Amino acid sequence: MRGDDRARRADALRALGLGDEDLAAWRESALPEERFDDWVTDRVARRPSGSRAREVYGAEDAHDFARRAILDALALGPDDHLLEVGCGGGLLLRDALASGARATGIDHSEEMVELASERASGAEVMVAKAESLPFQSEAFTAVAMAIVFFFLDDPGRVLGECRRVMRRGGRVAIYTTGPELRGTPAAPEPIASRGHFYSDQELADLARRADFHDTTVRNEQGGQLLTAHA
Numbered sequence: 001m002r003g004d005d006r007a008r009r010a011d012a013l014r015a016l017g018l019g020d021e022d023l024a025a026w027r028e029s030a031l032p033e034e035r036f037d038d039w040v041t042d043r044v045a046r047r048p049s050g051s052r053a054r055e056v057y058g059a060e061d062a063h064d065f066a067r068r069a070i071l072d073a074l075a076l077g078p079d080d081h082l083l084e085v086g087c088g089g090g091l092l093l094r095d096a097l098a099s100g101a102r103a104t105g106i107d108h109s110e111e112m113v114e115l116a117s118e119r120a121s122g123a124e125v126m127v128a129k130a131e132s133l134p135f136q137s138e139a140f141t142a143v144a145m146a147i148v149f150f151f152l153d154d155p156g157r158v159l160g161e162c163r164r165v166m167r168r169g170g171r172v173a174i175y176t177t178g179p180e181l182r183g184t185p186a187a188p189e190p191i192a193s194r195g196h197f198y199s200d201q202e203l204a205d206l207a208r209r210a211d212f213h214d215t216t217v218r219n220e221q222g223g224q225l226l227t228a229h230a
């Protein structure tokens with residue numbers, strides 16, 4: 001990497017809260033320059049890795065607004081078995097366990113699965129893809145997704161998988177970032193251009209097409225909470 005390229009990359013990383021370890025990881029990846037924005041999107045949020053990601057997603061305030069909204073909506077109890085898709089550092093799983101529910105989490109980042117296993121030691125956590133859930137049909141009474149939907153290239157397929165693994169009458173709660181937040185600290189570039197924003201109506205329609213019922217979308221200052229029943 002040339003000196004000016006290196007300085008530009010270091011600035012871009014710093015703007016996202018990353019540092020020297022991440023710059024070294026980028027260099028080690030040996031990816032071509034034009035892949036930098038994709039790489040950094042993965043590193044920060046789409047498939048988090050590195051010590052900064054472990055610090056961010058393991059911290060008590062990691063997306064706590066989404067976690068609280070989802071847990072309030074699901075009102076889990078001892079008869080529930082929750083699946084969290086894209087569980088990150090595992091704090092939602094930990095809080096679900098505290099309500100007496102069983103909790104299972106999947107994430108396609110190995111580092112996040114490791115972290116979630118530490119943070120929610122009573123939960124079953126595994127590496128898996130949202131698009132192909134490794135569970136039998138009707139295994140869960142509730143499904144949660146916090147700041148994950150935005151990254152899904154095939155949301156219809158993932159909602160179909162969520163519906164398949166849920167018992168009839170089960171609850172789903174999905175918190176995602178609305179288009180009003182594009183370009184703000186909640187959805188900065190280059191991440192914003194690599195994700196998917198939906199209007200409230202589009203979110204509700206996606207859920208209905210996946211055979212969910214009683215669909216509602218609550219939008220508070222661009223934070224969208226989609227809830228529905230299987």
Ligand SMILES: C[S@@+](CC[C@H](N)C(=O)[O-])C[C@H]1O[C@@H](n2cnc3c(N)ncnc32)[C@H](O)[C@@H]1O
Pocket residue numbers: 045046047048057062063066085086087088089106107108109112128129130131145146147148151152
């Ligand atoms: C922005 S983080 C949010 C993590 C956690 N839910 C939270 O609220 O702190 C997005 C998480 O979803 C995971 N993820 C994204 N796309 C995924 C997919 N297709 N399958 C499985 N996990 C995915 C990422 O690895 C990452 O841990």
